[in-house]
Amino acid sequence: MSTAIGTEAPTFTLPDTDGAEHGVGGNELTPATLVVFTCNHCPYALAWHDRIVAVAEDYPDVKVLAVSSNDAERYPRDSFDAMRDRVAGDGGWPMPYLYDESQEVARAYDAKTTPDCFVIDSDGRVAYRGAPDADHQDPSLNAAWLRDALDAVLAGEEPAQAETEPVGCSIKWKQ
Amino acid sequence: MTQPRVELLYWDGCPSHPQALEELRAAMAELGLAPDQVLVREVDTEQGADRERFVGSPTIRIDGADVQDPGDEPTALTCRVYHRRDGRVSPVPDPADVRDAIRNAMTTRSHQ
Numbered sequence: 298m299s300t301a302i303g304t305e306a307p308t309f310t311l312p313d314t315d316g317a318e319h320g321v322g323g324n325e326l327t328p329a330t331l332v333v334f335t336c337n338h339c340p341y342a343l344a345w346h347d348r349i350v351a352v353a354e355d356y357p358d359v360k361v362l363a364v365s366s367n368d369a370e371r372y373p374r375d376s377f378d379a380m381r382d383r384v385a386g387d388g389g390w391p392m393p394y395l396y397d398e399s400q401e402v403a404r405a406y407d408a409k410t411t412p413d414c415f416v417i418d419s420d421g422r423v424a425y426r427g428a429p430d431a432d433h434q435d436p437s438l439n440a441a442w443l444r445d446a447l448d449a450v451l452a453g454e455e456p457a458q459a460e461t462e463p464v465g466c467s468i469k470w471k472q
Numbered sequence: 473m474t475q476p477r478v479e480l481l482y483w484d485g486c487p488s489h490p491q492a493l494e495e496l497r498a499a500m501a502e503l504g505l506a507p508d509q510v511l512v513r514e515v516d517t518e519q520g521a522d523r524e525r526f527v528g529s530p531t532i533r534i535d536g537a538d539v540q541d542p543g544d545e546p547t548a549l550t551c552r553v554y555h556r557r558d559g560r561v562s563p564v565p566d567p568a569d570v571r572d573a574i575r576n577a578m579t580t581r582s583h584q
Contacts, residue, residue, distance in 0.1 A: 338550060338551075338553070339550075339551055339553075340488075340551050340552065340553040340554065340561050340562060340563035341551065341563055343553060343561040344560065344561045344562060344563070371548075372548070372550065433563070434560070434562060436560070464487065465487075465551075466485070466486060466550070466551040467485045467486075469550075
């Protein structure tokens with residue numbers, strides 16, 4: 298598997314906090330998919346979270362999937378129970394929050410950080426990979442890199458900027 | 473008055489410590505302290521985190537007092553969650569909190 302721009306995105310299915318299955322692949326026709334590796338405990342993921350939520354709300358045609366892959370044993374704030382509590386405490390999210398307990402999906406995508414964002418086009422190919430925008434500390438940036446990539450993919454074009462450096466906490470791999 | 477002991481503890485798995493160190497040094501310079509006197513120490517094992525009572529990176533202590541009370545946070549090799557004065561979540565402390573912590577330490581020392 299590879300996550301190089303233009304290559305086929307790894308397919309997967311994972312449970313969300315309600316137990317429903319979601320994923321990438323299959324016969325579903327989706328104009329664009331956004332996979333965001335994120336978590337509960339990382340300040341970068343938390344700082345960008347509202348911007349990711351806004352993207353999910355502003356792009357109803359885009360399938361947005363939040364995925365948590367961290368080792369919950371060493372980082373209990375990223376446990377499945379903690380994920381459920383967070384979504385419930387927020388009154389629900391506009392996207393499913395998926396638990397990648399085996400970390401296979403994070404490995405397949407070669408996810409580096411939380412957050413790490415992948416935009417997938419209607420042909421199932423990776424069109425963008427990286428950060429939501431240039432600064433986790435500046436909400437006014439409004440996930441501009443992500444929105445530009447989604448706008449391009451929805452228009453049937455390639456994003457002008459297909460790759461940026463993901464910034465955040467490292468994925469916490471099982472030891 | 474001697475300069476307060478200023479420490480920055482970090483874990484290299486979190487990318488926030490260069491920004492924290494830069495902002496800490498700027499605060500020290502602003503308050504008339506020598507910015508190169510920061511004691512910078514890496515915490516790189518879970519045992520070390522326990523020993524240092526390190527709840528995340530970066531941790532800044534002025535005369536042993538954390539610039540933001542960690543409360544009952546468990547020790548861990550992780551990025552630390554701070555809250556800025558405007559309520560935003562941040563991987564580094566609010567520079568105003570850092571300045572206040574340094575000022576408090578300087579005031580305490582001036583009364584000793």
